[in-house]
Amino acid sequence: GEDVEQSLFLSVREGDSSVINCTYTDSSSTYLYWYKQEPGAGLQLLTYIFSNMDMKQDQRLTVLLNKKDKHLSLRIADTQTGDSAIYFCAEMSSNTGKLIFGQGTTLQVKP
Amino acid sequence: DGGITQSPKYLFRKEGQNVTLSCEQNLNHDAMYWYRQDPGQGLRLIYYSQIVNDFQKGDIAEGYSVSREKKESFPLTVTSAQKNPTAFYLCASRRDSYNYGYTFGSGTRLTVV
Numbered sequence: 322g323e324d325v326e327q328s329l330f331l332s333v334r335e336g337d338s339s340v341i342n343c344t345y346t347d348s349s350s351t352y353l354y355w356y357k358q359e360p361g362a363g364l365q366l367l368t369y370i371f372s373n374m375d376m377k378q379d380q381r382l383t384v385l386l387n388k389k390d391k392h393l394s395l396r397i398a399d400t401q402t403g404d405s406a407i408y409f410c411a412e413m414s415s416n417t418g419k420l421i422f423g424q425g426t427t428l429q430v431k432p
Numbered sequence: 433d434g435g436i437t438q439s440p441k442y443l444f445r446k447e448g449q450n451v452t453l454s455c456e457q458n459l460n461h462d463a464m465y466w467y468r469q470d471p472g473q474g475l476r477l478i479y480y481s482q483i484v485n486d487f488q489k490g491d492i493a494e495g496y497s498v499s500r501e502k503k504e505s506f507p508l509t510v511t512s513a514q515k516n517p518t519a520f521y522l523c524a525s526r527r528d529s530y531n532y533g534y535t536f537g538s539g540t541r542l543t544v545v
Contacts (some may be wrong), residue, residue: 366532
């Protein structure tokens with residue numbers, strides 16, 4: 322079945338780069354997404370990548386996609402305390418149009 | 433501005449009561465979704481609707497009910513049959529183009545007292 326896995330916690334120092342990793346199982350997924358959730362709030366779409374792309378860059382965010390290994394990563398350059406949040410990886414099921422979410426990675430940024 | 437509005441932000445329920453969570457969108461999206469979020473478990477799909485007057489069960493539909501009488505509205509009722517309803521509930525909608533993903537509301541935190 323469809324499944325998305327993420328590590329649960331990442332701690333970095335302010336100014337360092339953060340790399341959040343994700344693996345997925347549905348090889349037919351056409352879109353993969355990264356969402357950010359701040360405490361007590363809904364999810365905010367950060368970026369997405371189409372399955373025929375290897376990389377996408379958007380300001381401080383870089384998404385890398387390895388289709389062979391079904392591995393997705395989100396790199397945040399120059400991480401700030403405001404980046405502290407839960408980050409969710411998600412794949413869009415091409416069969417149902419439903420988003421399948423990972424468990425979320427809590428990013429802690431220490432000053 | 434277009435968006436999704438969930439209300440109330442906080443809701444307290446006594447055991448044995450049904451409660452209804454509101455979700456309204458003015459994005460003209462056809463598809464709408466309800467998720468439940470528990471700490472460390474990510475998001476689990478409760479119900480979804482791809483068109484007015486039609487909806488399907490998600491992965492954890494037991495103890496919940498929905499209706500979709502209008503395109504803009506997708507209310508969720510948490511019934512007394514739901515044994516552990518304390519959670520954060522998120523509503524989302526999706527436009528036809530998948531590259532935009534889902535748009536989420538700000539959530540309702542339900543607590544059983």
